[in-house]
Amino acid sequence: MLGQVIDWKLAGTVARGVANLQPSGNPEPFEQLAAPAVEAERLVSAYTGLVAAQPVPVAEAVERPGWIDANLASLQTVLTPATERLNGKLGPLGVVAGGVMAIEAGAISGFLAGRVLGQYEFPVLEPDRPARLLFVTPNLAQAAESLEADADQLLRWVALHEMTHALQFGGVPWLREHLAGMLRELLGGLQINPASMLRVPDLTDLRAMLERVREDGLATVMIGADKRETLDRVQAFMAVLEGYAEHVMDAVGADVLDDLPALRSALSRRRRDRSGLLKILERLIGMDLKLKQYELGKQFCDGVVARAGIDGLNRVWLAPETMPTWAELSDPAGWLARTERVEPAF
Structure with a gap:
C-alpha cells in the first residue's frame, strides 16, 4: 500500500524512545481539567467575542504516548498524499526509504512530545474531522518545577x-x-527524490543544504523556491494564530493570575534556554520558525490592539483576504489602514 511507505509503527516506537530520554514530572496535579477549561472558555470568549459554533472539545489529560499517537495520526494524514507521489519510483528500496522516513518522523515527534504543554489538535487536511484539546500532564509538571511556577x-x-x-x-x-x-x-x-533519499550526500551537498537551512529554514529546502510565496502565507497565518493566543493569554491572564509577569518571563526563558544540540535540532525541524511566529505574531497583535482594540484585531477573522501578509506582521499600522473599511465581525 502506498500510504504505508512510512512505517508508522516504527515511527511510534522511535518517538516513545526519544520522549523517554527527556525529564518529566508527576502528572497528578494537572489531571483535573474541567474547571480550568470552563474558566478559560468563559474568559477568552468574553474578551475576544469568539464563540464556537459547536461545543469545544472536552479537555483531555494525556501522557506522552497519548500525545505521540495523536500527533503521528495527524502527521500521517499530511504525509500520505506526498508518499502516494512515490508510486512506482521506489521499487525494492521502498522498505528502506519507509524506515528512514519513519525514524525521522518518530524522532521529531518524540522530541516534541517531551516539550509540548497543551495542544488544540486536529487532522489539518481533514477539516470536517473532530478536534481534540490535549494537555500533556508530565510536561506541565516538569515545566512547573523547572519554572518554579505554581x-x-x-x-x-x-x-x-x-x-x-x-x-x-x-x-x-x-x-x-x-x-x-x-x-x-x-x-x-514537495520535492521528493527517491534516489537522493538513499544516497550519502557529499560535502558540497551538505554545505549547500546547510546554507539554505540557515538562511530560510528546512521548510524551503523541502518545498522549493517556487512555493515560497505560499510558505510565507502559511507562516504569516500561523504567526497570527499563535500571536493572537499569546496576546489573549496575557491580556486575560493579567486579571486572573497572581503573578503573570513572572510566568511570562519564565516561559520565555524555557523557550530560549536550550543546549547547543537542542538548538541545532530545533533549527532543523523548524522550531526556531515557531518561536519567531510566537514573537512576531504577538508583537503584531499587541500593536494592533494598542491602536484599535480587540475589535480592530478581530478583522483577521473576517476573511482570508484580511489576514496580514508576512511583511504586514511588522507593520500593524499599515495592516489596519488596509483593512479599515472592513467592519469587525465580532
Missing part, C-alpha cells in the same frame, strides 16, 4: 492559550478549510 497558575494560563485556539477554529467557519487549502498547495510542491 501548578494551578500555570495550568490556568496554558488553558487560556489552548482555549483561544479552540475558539479560533470553532468560531471562525472558514479557518480550518483555509489552512487545509494552503497546506495542500504546499504539499503539491
Whole structure:
C-alpha cells in the first residue's frame, strides 16, 4: 500500500524512545481539567467575542504516548498524499526509504512530545474531522518545577492559550478549510527524490543544504523556491494564530493570575534556554520558525490592539483576504489602514 511507505509503527516506537530520554514530572496535579477549561472558555470568549459554533472539545489529560499517537495520526494524514507521489519510483528500496522516513518522523515527534504543554489538535487536511484539546500532564509538571511556577497558575494560563485556539477554529467557519487549502498547495510542491533519499550526500551537498537551512529554514529546502510565496502565507497565518493566543493569554491572564509577569518571563526563558544540540535540532525541524511566529505574531497583535482594540484585531477573522501578509506582521499600522473599511465581525 502506498500510504504505508512510512512505517508508522516504527515511527511510534522511535518517538516513545526519544520522549523517554527527556525529564518529566508527576502528572497528578494537572489531571483535573474541567474547571480550568470552563474558566478559560468563559474568559477568552468574553474578551475576544469568539464563540464556537459547536461545543469545544472536552479537555483531555494525556501522557506522552497519548500525545505521540495523536500527533503521528495527524502527521500521517499530511504525509500520505506526498508518499502516494512515490508510486512506482521506489521499487525494492521502498522498505528502506519507509524506515528512514519513519525514524525521522518518530524522532521529531518524540522530541516534541517531551516539550509540548497543551495542544488544540486536529487532522489539518481533514477539516470536517473532530478536534481534540490535549494537555500533556508530565510536561506541565516538569515545566512547573523547572519554572518554579505554581501548578494551578500555570495550568490556568496554558488553558487560556489552548482555549483561544479552540475558539479560533470553532468560531471562525472558514479557518480550518483555509489552512487545509494552503497546506495542500504546499504539499503539491514537495520535492521528493527517491534516489537522493538513499544516497550519502557529499560535502558540497551538505554545505549547500546547510546554507539554505540557515538562511530560510528546512521548510524551503523541502518545498522549493517556487512555493515560497505560499510558505510565507502559511507562516504569516500561523504567526497570527499563535500571536493572537499569546496576546489573549496575557491580556486575560493579567486579571486572573497572581503573578503573570513572572510566568511570562519564565516561559520565555524555557523557550530560549536550550543546549547547543537542542538548538541545532530545533533549527532543523523548524522550531526556531515557531518561536519567531510566537514573537512576531504577538508583537503584531499587541500593536494592533494598542491602536484599535480587540475589535480592530478581530478583522483577521473576517476573511482570508484580511489576514496580514508576512511583511504586514511588522507593520500593524499599515495592516489596519488596509483593512479599515472592513467592519469587525465580532
